[in-house]
Amino acid sequence: MTLTINGEETQVPAPSSIGDLLRSHNIRPEIVVVELNGDISARSDFERIQLNDGDELEIVQMMAGGR
Numbered sequence: 001m002t003l004t005i006n007g008e009e010t011q012v013p014a015p016s017s018i019g020d021l022l023r024s025h026n027i028r029p030e031i032v033v034v035e036l037n038g039d040i041s042a043r044s045d046f047e048r049i050q051l052n053d054g055d056e057l058e059i060v061q062m063m064a065g066g067r
Contacts, residue, residue: 001053019046
């Protein structure tokens with residue numbers, strides 16, 4: 001299926017959950033915020049939320065540091 005992730009079209013196997021997607025990209029779920037089709041997804045739901053062809057995701061990684 002085709003997803004748009006951070007503005008880029010990406011092919012992923014179906015079925016996939018948000019958790020599956022993060023694992024396939026070696027992204028630790030505890031350090032990201034995921035927005036699915038304009039709504040922020042709760043980290044506790046990453047395994048439960050199934051992705052669908054055409055979904056749009058924004059994955060933002062939290063960074064430490066700064067002043």
